[in-house]
Structures are given as C-alpha cells and as structure tokens.
Amino acid sequence: MPQLDxxxxxxxxxxxSFSIIHRLQLKLTTHIFSPxxxxxxLKTLKHHNPWDKKWTKSYLPLSLHQH
Structure with a gap:
C-alpha cells in the first residue's frame, strides 16, 4: 500500500502546501477591494416619523387621564 510508505x-x-499558498496569493492579488x-x-439626516401625532398622544402612558 503506497499510503504507508x-x-x-x-x-x-x-x-x-506550496500549491495552496500559491493559489491563495493569486486569489488575493486579483481581488478588487471596495473603497x-x-x-x-448626522445632522443632515432626517428621520421620517410615520406616526400621526394625534394617535401617538392617546397611546402614551403619561397622557392617560389619572383619577
């Protein structure tokens, strides 16, 4: 059996190992990295709020009428 020799x-x-290293280097050198x-x-970004204010006010816990 040749495996035991x-x-x-x-x-x-x-x-x-030489073949694997060589292929890895070829793949890395041809890869195009993104910039x-x-x-x-953050000040120029505007957040879009889809909720209408009249509905959000009625669901806030602090806006509920307390006895």
Whole structure:
C-alpha cells in the first residue's frame, strides 16, 4: 500500500502546501477591494416619523387621564 510508505510524505506535503499558498496569493492579488465608506454627517439626516401625532398622544402612558 503506497499510503504507508513514508518516504514520499515530505514531498507530498511540501508540494501541496506550496500549491495552496500559491493559489491563495493569486486569489488575493486579483481581488478588487471596495473603497472605504465615507462617514455621513448626522445632522443632515432626517428621520421620517410615520406616526400621526394625534394617535401617538392617546397611546402614551403619561397622557392617560389619572383619577
């Protein structure tokens, strides 16, 4: 059985690791990285509030009439 012959293990492991490292480097060098996102000013962002004020007032716990 050739798997038990340990004389070729070093060559096999070395060539396999070289192939994996080489392919990894090729993939990393051809990858196109996206540019860094630019931060937005928080004061210019407007929040859209879909609730109508007359409905939200009736559901607030502090606006309930207390006895």
């Amino acid at each position: 340990t004389s070729t293990w070093f060559t096999t492991i070395l060539s396999t 860094n996102p630019t931060p937005k000013d």
